[in-house]
Amino acid sequence: MLKGKDITTIRDLSKKEIFEIFEVAKEMVPIAKGKSIDLLRGKILATLFFEPSTRTRFSFETAMHRLGGDVISFADPKTTSISKGETLADTIRIVDSYSDVIVIRHSYEGAAKLASKFADHPVINAGDGAGQHPTQTLLDLFTIWSNLGKIENLNIGLLGDLKYGRTVHSLALALADFGANLYMISPKGLEMPEHITREINEKIKIKKSENLLSVIGDLDVLYVTRIQKERFPDINEYLKIAGSYRIDLSILEKAKKDLIILHPLPRIDEISPEVDYTPHAKYFEQAFNGVPVRMAILSMVMGVR
Amino acid sequence: MQEKELKIEKIRNGTVIDHIPSGMALKVLKILNIDENIKTTVSIGIHVMSKKSGFKDIVKIEDRYLASKEIAKIALIAPNATVNKIKDYEVVEKYNVVPPSEIAGIVKCSNPACVTNANEPVVPEFYVISTDPIRIKCKYCEREMEREDIIQHII
Numbered sequence: 001m002l003k004g005k006d007i008t009t010i011r012d013l014s015k016k017e018i019f020e021i022f023e024v025a026k027e028m029v030p031i032a033k034g035k036s037i038d039l040l041r042g043k044i045l046a047t048l049f050f051e052p053s054t055r056t057r058f059s060f061e062t063a064m065h066r067l068g069g070d071v072i073s074f075a076d077p078k079t080t081s082i083s084k085g086e087t088l089a090d091t092i093r094i095v096d097s098y099s100d101v102i103v104i105r106h107s108y109e110g111a112a113k114l115a116s117k118f119a120d121h122p123v124i125n126a127g128d129g130a131g132q133h134p135t136q137t138l139l140d141l142f143t144i145w146s147n148l149g150k151i152e153n154l155n156i157g158l159l160g161d162l163k164y165g166r167t168v169h170s171l172a173l174a175l176a177d178f179g180a181n182l183y184m185i186s187p188k189g190l191e192m193p194e195h196i197t198r199e200i201n202e203k204i205k206i207k208k209s210e211n212l213l214s215v216i217g218d219l220d221v222l223y224v225t226r227i228q229k230e231r232f233p234d235i236n237e238y239l240k241i242a243g244s245y246r247i248d249l250s251i252l253e254k255a256k257k258d259l260i261i262l263h264p265l266p267r268i269d270e271i272s273p274e275v276d277y278t279p280h281a282k283y284f285e286q287a288f289n290g291v292p293v294r295m296a297i298l299s300m301v302m303g304v305r
Numbered sequence: 306m307q308e309k310e311l312k313i314e315k316i317r318n319g320t321v322i323d324h325i326p327s328g329m330a331l332k333v334l335k336i337l338n339i340d341e342n343i344k345t346t347v348s349i350g351i352h353v354m355s356k357k358s359g360f361k362d363i364v365k366i367e368d369r370y371l372a373s374k375e376i377a378k379i380a381l382i383a384p385n386a387t388v389n390k391i392k393d394y395e396v397v398e399k400y401n402v403v404p405p406s407e408i409a410g411i412v413k414c415s416n417p418a419c420v421t422n423a424n425e426p427v428v429p430e431f432y433v434i435s436t437d438p439i440r441i442k443c444k445y446c447e448r449e450m451e452r453e454d455i456i457q458h459i460i
């Protein structure tokens with residue numbers, strides 16, 4: 001039962017609860033595609049996005065609307081009382097008294113945790129600085145599970161910048177919990193940090209590689225992340241790396257037939273557009289899955305599912 | 306006990322915190338909230354030759370006994386310290402320090418982006434995730450801190 005529960009980190013959820021979310025999300029898919037229902041009629045979601053977002057915010061708001069609920073939010077954080085010096089704690093107390101559930105994105109790490117202390121209603125973290133973004137992790141996991149029917153024992157490659165993206169860290173930890181085999185494919189200098197691999201190694205073995213070609217044939221899932229130019233002092237070095245990590249049709253000749261490719265989006269040029277038309281491409285479905293997964297979470301924390 | 310080892314006058318009743326890592330005595334006082342408002346005598350030995358291993362610090366507090374919670378806090382920065390309860394000039398009890406499982410309001414989070422370092426009405430809180438070597442984890446931002454970091458961030 002998730003009723004009344006805060007979701008500030010993926011660790012707030014047991015494996016059993018995550019599977020429950022998957023089952024409910026699966027039922028929500030047709031509703032997310034347009035058959036709106038009345039499950040959350042009369043309920044109000046407050047979305048507090050102190051940091052800009054399009055996909056996460058839209059998908060939470062769409063999820064609430066599809067379930068018949070209402071949404072309150074501010075257009076621009078610069079016009080809120082926080083900018084006048086109000087503490088986040090006070091803002092939360094007040095918004096909590098106006099709504100039934102709060103979704104928050106904030107630049108401070110631990111902001112959602114703090115919000116959950118001051119709110120009586122459930123708080124869902126939609127990203128706190130470089131910190132956690134648990135609903136992204138859930139929709140990533142859901143996309144794998146709904147396509148391949150399981151997560152355990154799958155060979156899952158995490159590709160690109162594994163050092164700076166904290167969402168890929170929580171995803172890796174969650175995948176390890178589910179018993180996936182992890183392949184970490186990253187250029188020198190952008191490897192997964194030691195404290196994460198240490199924790200993962202307590203659960204499963206990791207395969208590390210700098211070279212995508214040498215492992216692509218093993219993979220059931222390839223999770224691509226963006227490699228940012230800013231990480232490289234030398235632009236030529238960046239171009240070389242970016243080129244060798246780019247997914248195109250020729251590299252996919254070596255892939256398993258059922259390989260699925262995910263990407264948290266936005267992509268720049270990590271995945272060539274020609275790949276979009278192959279059955280491997282699941283990143284747009286993954287982005288869509290943000291809606292049913294968030295529908296499941298909203299209805300479950302509000303105790304109607 | 307060798308009498309000649311005692312550089313400071315013997316205390317009748319109180320607490321001796323012994324085997325503090327050299328240089329850490331003032332941090333121990335800080336952790337125990339011993340400041341200018343102190344009402345009893347406190348003697349501090351810094352960089353004292355130790356029979357067991359090199360140099361150590363030692364703190365002697367007259368007429369005060371420590372609560373087990375206070376003893377636990379000392380373990381964060383002085384894992385090998387011993388706390389001796391003195392009654393009538395004699396050591397009547399001796400404890401090894403053991404860190405608590407959670408701490409609140411003693412250490413500041415070392416992550417500048419942590420919400421507890423913003424102007425919010427909360428005290429920093431940590432889980433103690435390992436005791437030897439000491440490792441704590443912020444309950445808010447999940448940043449982990451090790452001994453050196455902890456010492457530098459005692460409030």
Ligand SMILES: Nc1ncnc2c1ncn2[C@@H]1O[C@H](COP(=O)(O)OP(=O)(O)OP(=O)(O)O)[C@@H](O)[C@H]1O
Nearest residue numbers: 306314315316317321323365387389391394395396
């Ligand atoms: N009455 C006292 N006043 C002040 N300090 C004292 C008193 N009695 C003991 N101490 C100090 O307290 C500490 C512990 O005393 P104890 O007699 O147990 O010494 P020890 O056998 O060396 O103990 P340990 O093995 O913990 O080092 C020593 O540093 C000693 O100098």
Ligand SMILES: [Mg+2]
Nearest residue numbers: 323355356357
């Ligand atoms: Mg001794």
Ligand SMILES: [Zn+2]
Nearest residue numbers: 414419443446
């Ligand atoms: Zn913190």
